Amino acid sequence: MNQRKGRITAQIANKIWIYLSILVLLLIELGKLCYKQLQFDSLMRIFGPESSLKGSRGFTLVRHQPGSHFHILSFSDLINFLYKLGKIVIYIPGFISTYLSSLTGFLYQPVSKKANSLRTHTAVLIVSLIVLSCTITAWFTDRAVPPAAVSEEIQQLFMLDQAGLHIEDLHLFEEKVRIVSGALDIAPEWLMAVMHSESRFNPAAVNHRGSGATGLIQFMVPTVRELNDRMGTEYYMNDIRLMAAHDQMQLVYEYLQQVRERYGEFRSLTDLYLAILYPRAINKEQTYVLYAQPSRMYRMNSGLDENKDGQVTVSDIEKRMQRLYPDAFKARKPSEYF
Incomplete structure (x- = not known):
């Protein structure tokens, strides 16, 4: 028993x-x-x-x-x-x-x-x-x-060596880029690519084609006014030119977040570039026309016309991004890893 x-x-x-x-x-x-x-x-x-x-x-x-x-x-x-x-x-x-x-x-x-x-x-x-x-x-x-x-080890940030030509504190700049990318749910490679395309990472870069844009992502005067209203600040264009790159990243975040709220999530490098160039084209079809001859805006942006047909379309922007930044173009946004 x-x-x-x-x-x-x-x-x-x-x-x-x-x-x-x-x-x-x-x-x-x-x-x-x-x-x-x-x-x-x-x-x-x-x-x-x-x-x-x-x-x-x-x-x-x-x-x-x-x-x-x-x-x-x-x-x-x-x-x-x-x-x-x-x-x-x-x-x-x-x-x-x-x-x-x-x-x-x-x-x-x-x-x-x-x-x-x-x-x-x-x-x-x-x-x-x-x-x-x-x-x-x-x-x-x-x-x-x-x-x-x-x-996995964290790899060096995409194109960080080229950013070093204009930016002294690369460590702080890299940290800010990763913060902004994480907050926007975009690949840091995308953000680095568009900043390189717009300013070659020069925070004091000025557009000499007549737009008056300045900074890492070429802020326009109306854009700065909107950001001042959003942030409660009083920045002028000269203030932005004098900013260190890591400080300017806060403005980059605020601007892109504002575009994100208005037009939706950034799904690709093309969308992120459009957020800076022409936000209304985000999530539009490939044939959507941004600029066309004989407009002044087309003349200012004719270099974006990849197939030289007299129109700058979403397809042109995508081909340009893929041609210039193939590694960034293939990068995935953070949320796609989970």
């Missing part, structure tokens, strides 16, 4: 632990899936545009305030740590439970059968210990390097 009760108790305990283990793992996986649905713009709305997002697949939020610099544990690090810890918490007692269950069954067996089951019991124990040791070793090895570094 005692033997039978012992076997039943061991079997019930083992099954309960297995079911609990499966439930916990499923909850952890569900949490990871929910986490992957978070996008850069959602995080930026929570923590504000002064926050920076670092890391590759994970987010490290850095809050910038006067006289302070707070580093907040990345969501990726936290989720990965809990996932690994959960597996260890499950595996160690799981193996112990399995072993004890097997041992209990072995002890309660009749003497005549113990000799035959001893080899099986020993083999199960050895395999269990090997798997357990591998699991613990892998977990501690993973902990030696942050998860973001394990997944």
Whole structure:
């Protein structure tokens, strides 16, 4: 009777632990899936545009305030740590439970059968210990390097070397570019490409074709007025020319966010360039005409007419971006990775 009760108790305990283990793992996986649905713009709305997002697949939020610099544990690090810890918490007692269950069954067996089951019991124990040791070793090895570094290293920002011709503090400029890109849910390569196209990364660049535009993305006078109303500032064109590149990135963000609110998400490098050149053409068909002969605007932008047919269309802009910036053209926006 005692033997039978012992076997039943061991079997019930083992099954309960297995079911609990499966439930916990499923909850952890569900949490990871929910986490992957978070996008850069959602995080930026929570923590504000002064926050920076670092890391590759994970987010490290850095809050910038006067006289302070707070580093907040990345969501990726936290989720990965809990996932690994959960597996260890499950595996160690799981193996112990399995072993004890097997041992209990072995002890309660009749003497005549113990000799035959001893080899099986020993083999199960050895395999269990090997798997357990591998699991613990892998977990501690993973902990030696942050998860973001394990997944992939952050590559140098696209065209950053060319930006160095006009920008002194490249580190701060790169950080600002990544912040703005994350907030707008665009690839940083796109932003670098359009700034190179518009100003060659010269924050004091001035358009000499008559438009009077200036800055990294060639701000126009009406645009600056709108930004002043939006931000509660009193910038003049000369103020923008005198700004450092990393400071000017705040204006870049405000302008592109305003366009995004009016015309929708930027789906490609072409859309981002159109946001600066001709926002109304965003999400339009390829044949949509921006400028045509014999207008003055066409003469000012005739270099964009890729097929030289007397019209600048969305198709021309897309072909130009693909020709000049093939790597940036192929880049994907952050939300497409989740």
